[in-house]
Amino acid sequence: MNTSRSRGMTLGAPRSVALAVLLTVGAFTGAAPDARGEEARTETPVVSTNPVGGVTETLVRVRAPLPASFGARPAACDWLSYLRYRAAGGPADSADADRILVAQPGILEGAGAFDSVARNTVSRAAAQGQHIEFWALDRRSNCLEDRTGVASGDQHTAVDYYYRDKQVDGRTFDGYIGNGDLGWMAKLGIERTVRDQYDLLTAELPDQQLRKQKVLCGGHSLGGVITGYFATADFDGDRATTADAGHNQCAGYFALDTTVSTSLADLSGSIPDDTNLPDVGLGYGVVQAGLDSGVLSRTLSAPVLLNPETMTLLAITGLGALQDPDGETDLPRYLPDNTNIEVTNRFLFSEDTATFLSGSPAVKDFRLTNEAILGALMDDHSVPLAFLQSSVGFFDGGPVVDKNFPVANGSEEQPALFGSEYKAIPGQPGGPLYTWRNYDRVGDPDDPGYRSADGTPFTDAGKEVTDIQELARSMAEQPLDFTEQYFPTKLVTDIQMSTSPQIKRLVVHADGLTANPTLTVLAGDGLLAGRVPADLDPVVADGYQHLDVLTAAPTQNNGRPEPVSTNLTEFARDPGQGT
Template identity: 60%
Template structure:
């Protein structure tokens, strides 16, 4: 990767303009909220799909407390076929998707495009709305988008870590717990209300919503959809036109279930992050009010605002120069958070972690290999961040027995499966040696790397996502892949939904059963590993693969998740 490009403000503005086209303010009908839709350029090879970011002004209630102005807007990525109707009301179907924990709208890029193209092949034009939750308003994607426009990841690092402005703007820093105080009021009720308000603002005709809209989500998004289906939005449960289930004609679950409650969620969010849940709703409210409970889900390393942003920067580097030598681990200034994250993710065993040597900086990686090391299911230890994107190549690779030895992980204990996934972990083992590259998902046949038990670490049947697709999803969208400030209140509300005042709006107990559901499961996914009749299963898929899998799989197989979703939407 070369030295940072020094661009004038005018040149940088032109470069950014090639990524996000000038916004159009749509005149609002009488009484309709203010709305802005901005076309988004993409390097996706699927060129039949148009993408735009839509922002609708729907303010929080005054009781939420002081917050940035941007947080009185709701946003989503709108994907549609280029030959289809320009207005959403003209689409045959609209899929409205809630993201999972720590996940943003950009994560849906792959499945949205694949589904839209497949539906068009069936003679139907569908749209896919990938929602951003209210808390995503706190993110500053300026550095990543500027680095993408200039094709220089150093520009992003300079912005976030070296106090260097982009277009006259300086990064204000990662928000502290005190700065996001208002998030303590953004829980389950506000989240489902936001979805309802956005859907009714964008498609005011209730009959059209009932006929055209399909509601669903990925991971936690399935649980949020379950509550949405049961929610009463006018406060009068005897009237049902406003009920969540009457806003949708069907439900779709992406490696999740449309249900209420938290079965399997411990595989996504360690309960230790919010131990006060065990003391009840009043204790949680008091903890959020005082700040003793973090208002945004956070841990000292791996799961926090800074590390979520690191994934976007790694995706940016792999997007613009996949074969170039990665220098992010040295160019990003050292700090407790980043250094601890590197040690947790790139230690071969406990002894390596404790002594801190060899370090990740002692290895040579291409940008693609660095991203793969962060998120591939043979490397990333947390199952809810895993995708099947290929494997290392170019030097010796051995078993990664940290944080849990592969022998123990292979025992198949449910708690380990939910937390760590299903695959043996691997790690490069030649510090100060060769440059490790990355073999893409469709180029792993014949790799010589084997675990200590003699079995190959991977095979074509276990790889489903192109590393380029993952890099694009992480770095190309104005609404990004990750959610840097996930409101803790959402998880605590779901865990304590039976307590008075938490989920009082979920009164329509048959709301989930009121519409047909398609369950689209990752064959090697997390938590929801109880196969049920009618499930569509992606063989070899990990938790994120249901969103990112390539349209043509190894062996020429079609991508089963989007094909099945398109058929469900258009039948």
Template identity: 60%
Template sequence: MVVTTGAAPASAVPATAAAGAANAAERVETPVTSSSPVTEVTESAVRLKIPLPASAGPRPEACDWLSYLRFRHKDGPAASARADRILVAQPGVLEGAGAFNSVARNTIAQAAKGGKYVEFWALDRRSNCLEDNTGVLAGLAAGDAHLAVDYYYRKKPIDGRTFAGYQSNDQVTFLQNVGLAQTIRDQYDLMAAEIPDQAQRKRLMMCGGHSLGGVLTGFFSKWDFDGDRSTTADAGYNQCSGYFALDTRIQTGLPGLEGQVPAELIPLIKFGADAVRTGLENGIVPRTLSAPAVINSETMNLLSIAGLAARLAPGGRSDLATYIPESFNTDTTYRLLFSKDLATFIKGSPKIQDFAFTNAAALGALMDDDSEPLAFIQTSVGFFDGGRIVDKDFPVPNDLAKAGLPFLRNLLGTENKAIPDEPNGPLYTWRNYDDVAGLPYKSKDGTLFTTPETEVTDIAELARSLSEHPLDFTEDYFPTKIVTDIALAAAPGIADPAVHDGGIKANPTINLEGGDGIGFTDPQPGDVIAPGYQHLDVLTAAAVQNGGKPELISTSLARFATG
């Protein structure tokens, strides 16, 4: 671990050239151990003490720190300032730094083949300070997923620490002040602290992100950071030499939604900025994006636990659905995700506990594009095997979902959904992305549920990304204010510093789109389009694709970064 306080000598900070900045931040860098097969890339977690303003209100001390995962080549320079390029990435909605694990490693490895040493900085937004990953990381160290469940659900302490519970709306009051402006400022402050010289930042850094990260980068490019629009050294576009968009666009509206946030998502939007601000302050508008089931802090953490079990024993029989205590949230989530039709959902039978899955199959059921009903969570990691498979016609029948309606495509994805159909029967196993050729399972329309051409992510690598990082794959407490600020950006006081209208066009951009993703709904000339990729696959796809092809997103990004 490297700890730096204040303006320490550069020789004491082998990680970066952050020392010497007038406002040098306290800094901690900790190596991260990974079982990734891309062994030439090293990883560390970096934390910088950059406090929120007092006006943000009371918050945990951890929330006065900013964090990111730093990926670099093991043979490259120890100091970031000596790298050939640094890619700085903003995550999407409900997404944390760990989600970039595969694309970061693959990009760095590809760049090194051309003799260039690239770093990849996967940012964690400030709200991730509220997460407690103790249980998952302890379970990983001990080789026991039950340890994580005991910590989060049975109040069993780990090293003297007891889980404090998932934070309620009243416990995250300060997030009503952590919106677009604070998120953009946080990125600038972190970049400036790590590479203090603006000219060097401009030369070294490329800015971008996944999904919402493209929108945040669009605002970043236009932002004026010193309050004087006549000076431009501080402008966002002058902190980066280029932009990269991962299944998104570098723009200031949300992709896949015609640039707008639907009023149905947050109804108070239609009443304007003052109504939203009052709603957040009063708690009428939830301060984090959450729902009673499927989308909330507990269910986001469940993905990490499922990833942990699949990481430790992929072929072992899963017992998480029975070992995790029942609750309204877990029961409703399971019913929404694992009901084959409306009748099954209403009856609650058969239920997930009636089926036998391996740990890998349980994770695949949660996140594969042939099973998971929500497009923004889908990856293409393979398919079920071992028993009868039928169409999953809930929450929407496959024939309606495939009708071509843009809204349903963006919500549900492009693939027919499938589900095991033998309760109290065989053990359902999982066939990895590179092992689906010859599977006989067909939808009721006569087509195969999957083929090798549409499978791109290694489920083992997905499990690692979910469970091995101190800054995890998910964002359990996504601030609602970020989304409402984007929707209401034209209102006074929200995005006033976004004055450099030419910022988005000021630097070259590469658009890296999933062929079946959300960002591909409006293809443009020059886009790099990865066939068969879902929204998350642009981050998680394996380095070697079916047929031995190199992974398209990372090879294209490496070429852009070093060209």
């Protein structure tokens, strides 16, 4: 094994031929654009097992070279990518669609995270006779990701690829990219990010009047702030001419558990304290010099929990949940031993501080199904990171106990970063096979109704909204990642230094924030719960967590249609109904 690189994980489930075929398609569509010649644009089909019908998905790549001042970079990074969702019976040309929703991802998030909300919205609109498109944008830096192992369709193959130098389709994993090879990302901040969106829109929809009439601009989490900077930007360098102004590329804005603004204030608590984010109190010039020299990390990550390796592990875990959801996982035991994996597992699977420090019992001491291990990594009653939480059900099959690490359940001092829900963990190592009760089976007659030690029910049907299989598909089937391995540090530091002259100059058309109607949809239990001004007239999705606004199932436990896609569909029909 090459010890110079970090490696991933897998489990011993039977290989699914159908899934392998689908993921092979994903591998093809995710190939580097430069490998296909000098075309300026490519569009290839994406096949998915998602049950929402009548939606056509393609992967679109548009050539958009960076200026020479950015320096050396992989050829694939001179392309912009997005996932295009449209009604199967609708027009093939985007310009002929009734409306086009263009979505910016949040922090540490890729285009694949929008899969469910995009399909739900396009399908719902088509059922009402409206042909809309949903474009899930990928940040330019995602060109660095290697999905070859995940796209093999087999978990063990994926682990062998990322950890054991095994070839897949003639390719060997080159390892995760270090800071010294990412000099070009030192300049990848908010100015370049909104310019990339503008360049993509003008390339795909050259008619400015059409963009102004049909495009709705928005995003999730940090994507709302990026949309704010886009709305206020001037793209031709002449503020007196406004056809190029960001707000004149959009007929309206939408914000998914965020607000359209130029400040991170509403998203406080969304960035973990242990990441390598530099102290912006040093000033813009010092931070930029640190990024340019490589003294500061050019990507946002942490030694454990949040880094390229752990982001890859999430996709591999999703793959196992698709392959053999009810089969017993061997994933924790199949993974190689390294500090990143060991400490991450301790953080996520420790009942209390003593368990974390001793490392016993460890996750490998429990019997878990493939779905249960994915649920443990992503559910709001398990993972103690609010921005990674979704509501996909609960553990089943054996006794559970309170997870009182890193904070105790019911603590009045619980930081927003950890979320508000009580956390649980399997309680019997070496015992029964722990399974996963999907969102739509919570509250059924056979539900054990697990409770905390203080008698508080861990969950109920009203708090469960996402199908764990849909989540797994978004994480493992998409050719563009659900998570983001190489998030540009400069994108956050720029926004954090919004009052510096270098960033203030980017807000040319300040009235652009209110120039168009806005739809704000909040997760009822998410990061912004109770913190958004009432004058924004937000739609609140009850029981939702931060990721649920993207991943929720089309039909909810109350029998009603999913509210995020429902409101996006109505807003697309008539943006004037927004605030």
